[in-house]
Amino acid sequence: xxxxxxxxxxxxxxxxxxxxxxxxxxxxxxxxxxxxxxxxxxxxxxxxxxxxxxxxxxxxxxxxxxxxxxxxxxxxxxxxxxxxxxxxxxxxxxxxxxxxxxxxxxxxxxxxxxxxxxxxxxxxxxxxxxxxxxxxxxxxxxxxxxxxxxxxxxxxxxxxxxxxxxxxxxxxxxxxxxxxxxxxxxxxxxxxxxxxxxxxxxxxxxxxxxxxxxxxxxxxxxxxxxxxxxxxxxxxxxxxxxxxxxxxxxxxxxxxxxxxxxxxxxxxxxxxxxxxxxxxxxxxxxxxxxxxxxxxxxxxxxxxxxxxxxxxxxxxxxxxxxxxxxxxxxxxxxxxxxxxxxxxxxxxxxxxxxxxxxxxxxxxxxxxxxxxxxxxxx
Amino acid sequence: xxxxxxxxxxxxxxxxxxxxxxxxxxxxxxxxxxxxxxxxxxxxxxxxxxxxxxxxxxxxxxxxxxxxxxxxxxxxxxxxxxxxxxxxxxxxxxxxxxxxxxxxxxxxxxxxxxxxxxxxxxxxxxxxxxxxxxxxxxxxxxxxxxxxxxxxxxxxxxxxxxxxxxxxxxxxxxxxxxxxxxxxxxxxxxxxxxxxxxxxxxxxxxxxxxxxxxxxxxxxxxxxxxxxxxxxxxxxxxxxxxxxxxxxxxxxxxxxxxxxxxxxxxxxxxxxxxxxxxxxxxxxxxxxxxxxxxxxxxxxxxxxxxxxxxxxxxxxxxxxxxxxxxxxxxxxxxxxxxxxxxxxxxx
Numbered sequence: 001x002x003x004x005x006x007x008x009x010x011x012x013x014x015x016x017x018x019x020x021x022x023x024x025x026x027x028x029x030x031x032x033x034x035x036x037x038x039x040x041x042x043x044x045x046x047x048x049x050x051x052x053x054x055x056x057x058x059x060x061x062x063x064x065x066x067x068x069x070x071x072x073x074x075x076x077x078x079x080x081x082x083x084x085x086x087x088x089x090x091x092x093x094x095x096x097x098x099x100x101x102x103x104x105x106x107x108x109x110x111x112x113x114x115x116x117x118x119x120x121x122x123x124x125x126x127x128x129x130x131x132x133x134x135x136x137x138x139x140x141x142x143x144x145x146x147x148x149x150x151x152x153x154x155x156x157x158x159x160x161x162x163x164x165x166x167x168x169x170x171x172x173x174x175x176x177x178x179x180x181x182x183x184x185x186x187x188x189x190x191x192x193x194x195x196x197x198x199x200x201x202x203x204x205x206x207x208x209x210x211x212x213x214x215x216x217x218x219x220x221x222x223x224x225x226x227x228x229x230x231x232x233x234x235x236x237x238x239x240x241x242x243x244x245x246x247x248x249x250x251x252x253x254x255x256x257x258x259x260x261x262x263x264x265x266x267x268x269x270x271x272x273x274x275x276x277x278x279x280x281x282x283x284x285x286x287x288x289x290x291x292x293x294x295x296x297x298x299x300x301x302x303x304x305x306x307x308x309x310x311x312x313x314x315x316x317x318x319x320x321x322x323x324x325x326x327x328x329x330x331x332x333x334x335x336x337x338x339x340x341x342x343x344x345x346x347x348x349x350x351x352x353x354x355x356x357x358x359x360x361x362x363x364x365x366x367x368x369x370x371x372x373x374x375x376x377x378x
Numbered sequence: 379x380x381x382x383x384x385x386x387x388x389x390x391x392x393x394x395x396x397x398x399x400x401x402x403x404x405x406x407x408x409x410x411x412x413x414x415x416x417x418x419x420x421x422x423x424x425x426x427x428x429x430x431x432x433x434x435x436x437x438x439x440x441x442x443x444x445x446x447x448x449x450x451x452x453x454x455x456x457x458x459x460x461x462x463x464x465x466x467x468x469x470x471x472x473x474x475x476x477x478x479x480x481x482x483x484x485x486x487x488x489x490x491x492x493x494x495x496x497x498x499x500x501x502x503x504x505x506x507x508x509x510x511x512x513x514x515x516x517x518x519x520x521x522x523x524x525x526x527x528x529x530x531x532x533x534x535x536x537x538x539x540x541x542x543x544x545x546x547x548x549x550x551x552x553x554x555x556x557x558x559x560x561x562x563x564x565x566x567x568x569x570x571x572x573x574x575x576x577x578x579x580x581x582x583x584x585x586x587x588x589x590x591x592x593x594x595x596x597x598x599x600x601x602x603x604x605x606x607x608x609x610x611x612x613x614x615x616x617x618x619x620x621x622x623x624x625x626x627x628x629x630x631x632x633x634x635x636x637x638x639x640x641x642x643x644x645x646x647x648x649x650x651x652x653x654x655x656x657x658x659x660x661x662x663x664x665x666x667x668x669x670x671x672x673x674x675x676x677x678x679x680x681x682x683x684x685x686x687x688x689x690x691x692x693x694x695x696x697x698x699x700x701x702x703x704x705x706x707x708x709x710x711x712x713x714x715x716x717x718x719x720x721x722x723x724x725x
Contacts, residue, residue, distance in 0.1 A: 190539050190542055199546045204508070204546070205560065348635055349631075
């Protein structure tokens with residue numbers, strides 16, 4: 001198995017599915033993978049960088065890297081691959097077309113070293129991220145995805161549509177010409193908080209959304225970010241795990257503690273409204289009750305206090321209320337605490353009453369509390 | 379009460395023994411039923427799974443449900459009681475247009491007529507904008523219509539993604555300043571036509587605007603308002619808002635966003651009307667009259683006694699009833715009143 005055209009691809013974009021096959025072929029086991037110290041080290045470094053808000057450059061220079069995506073002697077293996085040159089969306093990115101591709105040996109060994117480094121780097125990063133808190137995981141994913149977007153934009157400049165198409169297929173993004181299928185579009189677009197990314201503000205026809213090349217890459221960035229952020233459980237060797245724990249303990253110190261006491265003045269307008277309705281004995285809908293309860297639990301209010309709060313509801317039943325609040329708190333049922341509904345969800349159920357420019361009522365609250373604190377320090 | 383229940387059970391059984399169902403991947407879905415015996419309470423038996431059509435039919439015939447539902451979602455283990463253990467795979471994309479959600483003042487019959495128009499509009503947008511062809515329209519058996527989308531590109535959508543489709547159809551947070559888009563062009567086209575027809579009919583008196591529209595029709599259709607003067611623009615804006623409301627599809631929003639929804643089984647009976655939950659093709663829809671075509675019961679006279687005051691129209695019958703009144707009605711009307719809780723069986 002020799003993968004010449006795919007090696008530079010793995011080196012640059014190790015999140016591709018074929019990376020797994022490559023690693024398995026080259027190393028055979030997880031232990032051997034984690035022996036590539038340079039790559040593992042770089043992954044740890046990257047995470048520290050994110051915490052310290054620094055940037056370390058990738059060790060290779062991919063600029064001006066020009067390589068053929070296919071060598072024409074072997075592309076017969078997979079019929080679909082002949083479409084790679086066009087905007088192809090039916091390729092399933094199986095990678096079979098790359099088997100046995102082989103050109104010059106010096107180029108081959110150079111690409112292979114790069115690919116191995118990147119692949120191990122990516123896998124270690126994912127394995128390490130699995131041990132980190134969600135906010136840090138997200139930050140790392142955002143950082144990584146941004147770098148890939150930068151490279152993808154370069155591919156456009158160099159007209160490497162074959163590369164772009166291969167990556168899109170790999171990410172299950174259906175695309176043709178400058179259009180992306182609605183289902184693929186929504187996958188990325190719902191995570192981008194900008195009016196122009198709302199489906200309502202797009203040209204949509206026959207299931208396809210029109211996008212510019214740059215926008216397609218922006219969409220890919222979101223899908224890639226999501227892919228990186230998703231957790232996979234890969235056990236880390238103990239020596240690496242120790243290092244990770246050190247990083248975690250360092251990062252925790254920096255986190256601002258926004259715990260108790262609950263500050264009513266910092267509540268977002270929607271929660272204030274629900275609260276005041278509740279206290280005035282207005283019968284509020286179930287969705288609003290759920291939103292308020294999960295919000296209050298998340299800002300640190302106790303089950304007892306929340307039950308008391310609901311006692312002014314016209315249909316108050318203490319036993320039922322307690323059961324439901326405890327359920328939302330994760331004390332019953334499957335045992336996980338519910339998150340406060342996002343602003344988008346609040347809007348759907350007509351519980352949103354203002355435009356606060358945040359994505360979740362909790363974000364509004366934490367920001368307000370934080371601002372208040374920092375003002376006090378000054 | 380017991381006699382009424384027994385009567386309803388017998389009649390529903392007669393229907394179900396002849397009914398046939400067509401459900402995709404029924405072994406992957408969760409099933410739920412409201413039993414007739416529980417009347418007047420409404421409780422639902424859910425988390426039920428079947429491996430094939432025979433098992434489903436056997437269950438229905440042995441239990442005779444008042445209401446029958448299946449999940450829009452497909453699961454690995456649909457019979458598990460806890461949602462998180464079911465193993466969600468994907469879900470049909472569901473749209474629900476309910477006459478109650480349409481902001482018009484009209485009786486039920488008119489409201490249902492409007493709901494029908496809405497569903498046609500929705501169907502066309504799904505077809506044109508979203509390229510969906512694999513979908514079915516179903517009369518809900520009571521106050522509305524459903525669309526079940528089976529197109530496999532749309533089954534994997536998550537809740538937030540489905541909500542974007544909702545926003546698209548309902549023009550949530552949309553204004554004349556929104557970027558140019560398919561929906562905006564639709565509104566601009568409608569606005570231009572509306573203003574033009576108003577000028578023609580003399581409702582708006584503005585000769586210059588008429589000329590402008592005639593010359594710049596294409597620009598206006600594609601939302602290029604630069605040709606309009608300040609005052610004309612304000613006329614346009616005013617009608618723009620009206621057109622947004624006109625073009626909005628009044629779907630029940632949470633239904634579409636819900637990826638675990640239970641939805642009525644097509645060809646089952648609706649326990650609040652006795653009507654059949656009827657699958658319809660877009661071509662049948664125009665002719666379809668729920669108060670005639672969703673009736674499955676016969677004409678024989680049945681004795682009922684009324685409990686409440688009510689006004690109703692069904693089949694060939696259009697009448698008022700008062701509490702205590704004893705009547706002989708055709709079977710379908712009797713069952714309708716019993717299901718509605720307006721009457722009991724027998725004198």
